[in-house]
Structures are given as structure tokens and as C-alpha cells.
Amino acid sequence: MEEIFSQFSRIGLIVESIIAECLGLPPNLLQEHNNDRSWDNLAALYYLPATDKGTIGVSAHKDISCITLVLQDQVGGLEVEKDGDWIPLPPLEGALLVNIGDVIQFKSPSHRVLRPEGRSRNSVAFFFNISADKWIEPLPEFTKKIEEQPRYRKFLYKEYLQLRKENKMNPPSRVEDEINLKHYAITT
Numbered sequence: 051m052e053e054i055f056s057q058f059s060r061i062g063l064i065v066e067s068i069i070a071e072c073l074g075l076p077p078n079l080l081q082e083h084n085n086d087r088s089w090d091n092l093a094a095l096y097y098l099p100a101t102d103k104g105t106i107g108v109s110a111h112k113d114i115s116c117i118t119l120v121l122q123d124q125v126g127g128l129e130v131e132k133d134g135d136w137i138p139l140p141p142l143e144g145a146l147l148v149n150i151g152d153v154i155q156f157k158s159p160s161h162r163v164l165r166p167e168g169r170s171r172n173s174v175a176f177f178f179n180i181s182a183d184k185w186i187e188p189l190p191e192f193t194k195k196i197e198e199q200p201r202y203r204k205f206l207y208k209e210y211l212q213l214r215k216e217n218k219m220n221p222p223s224r225v226e227d228e229i230n231l232k233h234y235a236i237t238t
């Protein structure tokens with residue numbers, strides 16, 4: 051597990067640097083800002099086969115991470131929501147799935163896992179995070195320099211973690227009361 055963890059951490063840093071390059075950010079800017087790897091975590095997940103009582107393995111959610119890396123077996127069941135439809139993400143031999151989490155404040159996709167018929171499923175999800183003490187807000191490159199207002203209020207990552215935890219323990223009855231980035235949306 052330790053070996054897998056450090057390999058995932060390494061891949062997380064590579065993905066982070068690719069994102070930085072694609073966004074035209076100075077090299078190492080994200081790496082220097084997100085420099086505490088002790089908040090990363092790894093989940094080894096085991097899904098029992100579907101029963102007539104239900105097929106949901108993990109219900110629809112957006113990840114709280116910066117980036118999530120998922121290694122799934124060949125069973126399938128992971129789905130992403132696009133324009134109101136659920137699109138299966140079939141496993142590709144030897145491929146890791148990269149998912150954008152809420153911390154990136156872009157378009158973290160809603161996804162879920164369906165339990166397979168007649169067999170179990172294994173996956174490993176690595177959450178490449180940021181220190182809980184960091185403020186989450188757009189870089190000046192994406193607001194001041196292009197004269198666009200931020201879409202969200204800045205927030206402390208630990209505050210968001212806490213709100214999401216409370217939300218998971220006491221799920222609100224109305225979908226619109228679920229805690230997600232919209233909680234910090236700036237409405238003009």
C-alpha cells in the first residue's frame with residue numbers, strides 16, 4: 051500500500067504540472083503552493099454485487115479533492131453525469147482515470163458507482179489534496195489579470211471539508227441543500 055501511495059503521489063504531481071502547463075502558469079507555481087503531501091489519501095474500495103434492494107455502490111457526488119486518480123478492475127460501474135445523463139466510464143486496461151475535484155473550482159463532474167450484477171468490484175481511489183489550512187480562491191491570472199470576477203467566495207479548505215463531512219452524516223432532504231461549491235457562489 052505504501053508503494054502504491056507514493057506512486058500515486060508522484061503521478062498526482064505530474065498531473066498537477068500538466069494542468070499548470072496547459073493553463074500557462076509559471077512552472078512550479080502550483081507545486082509550491084500545494085506543497086504538503088500529508089493531506090493526500092488513498093481508499094481501497096470493494097463493492098458487493100448488486101442485489102434486488104439496490105445497485106448503488108457510491109451515490110452521485112463530486113470529489114472534495116484537487117485531483118482524484120482511480121484505478122479500477124475490469125468490472126465497470128463508474129459513471130459520470132453529462133447533461134443529465136449517466137455515461138459509463140468503462141475500464142481501460144492499464145489506464146488510470148483522472149477526475150477533477152472541487153478544489154480546482156472548475157467543472158468537477160458528478161459521478162457515481164453502480165454495483166455489478168453477479169460479481170464484486172474493486173477499485174483504488176487516490177485523492178490528491180491540498181493542506182486543510184490553505185485558502186481556496188482563484189489565482190490572479192484567472193480574475194484580476196483578465197478582469198473577470200471570481201465565481202466563488204474564497205474559503206478555507208478545512209471549512210469545506212467539515213461542511214461536506216456534516217452533509218454526509220446528515221444528508222439534507224432537498225437536493226438543493228446539499229453542500230457543494232455553490233455554497234460559496236457569488237451571485238451578482
Ligand SMILES: O=C(O)CCC(=O)C(=O)O
Pocket residue numbers: 093095108113120122128161162163173174175
Ligand atoms: O470506485 C470508484 O471507481 C470511484 C469511487 C469514488 O468516486 C470515490 O471514492 O470518490
Ligand SMILES: [Fe+2]
Pocket residue numbers: 111112113118161
Ligand atoms: Fe468520487
